[in-house]
Amino acid sequence: METSTVTSVSPVAGNVLFYNSPEPLSKEMHGKMGVKQLPGPFAFAAQGHVVPLTVAEFQFAALCFPIIFAGDQRQPLAVLGINPGDNLFVDATGVFTNGVYVPAYIRRYPFVLAQDEAQQRMIVCIERGAAMFDETGGDVPLFDEAGEPSAYTQNAVKFCEDFEGERRRTENFVNLIKELDLLETKQATFTPTNPDGTQGPTVVIAEYFAVSEEKLGGLSPEKLAELRDNGALERIYNHLTSLAGWDRLVAIASEKAQKTSAGNA
Secondary structure, three states: OOOOOOOOOOOEOOEEOOOOOEEOOHHHHHOOOOEOOOOOOHHOOOOOOEEEEEEHHHHHHOOOOOEEOOOOOOOOEEEEEOOOOOOOOOOOOOOEEEOOOOOOOHOOEEEEEEOOOOOEEEEEEEEOOOOEEOOOOOEEEOOOOOEOHHHHHHHHHHHHHEEEEEEEEHHHHHHHHHOOOOOEEEEEEOOOOOOOOOEEOOEEEEEEEOOHHHHHHHHOHHHHHHHHOOOOOHHHHHHHHHOOHHHHHHHHHHHHHHHHHHOOO
């Protein structure tokens, strides 16, 4: 991926969650910059209640939160909260809940690959305003004394390249389940308990796309065997298992709301 001299920056296409103004990485623009260690490095993700997820992550994410499909492209998403702008797994200090899987989309920040519209290529960019960047060097430099990407930067670029590869693999997975017409609209609901012990009206907290177990069961033995052999069936079951995580999200959100109310009392 391109990290060489950039003398004229072309517009980078698209709006990307967590990134406000990605800049193409270059030694001319960022040669003196570095990364500083932060006690809470994930503060930027505190408002990301849903984030993109690659299919390779399904088996890990399924243990922690729901995996859904959304939008016209049926993008796989990790659901990290039930209210927009509220990630239930990042605390006020920017620390992710211990033991909870951190999606690769979050871990690659503040690096990202973006499309250069002028030259029709993918280039490595950084979110220059990210809290972990230090304009005067920090703890780990982005470039070494010879002007070459440091080991840290090389690893970050490799992570972005690997993520891009998994993103394309995820598109193939989504296209497969779309072709098989396996997705259906579902709702996540919550039935609150009133102070007197009775149940209140059911509330819809999310509407999304998920694999239909009925449609999956209706596939031919040959097609099921094909999905098993190419690994797609395991990922489908990861997704289906993850949907039990809605109850956990509701419980965490309720506990957080109670603590907030008590603190404001």
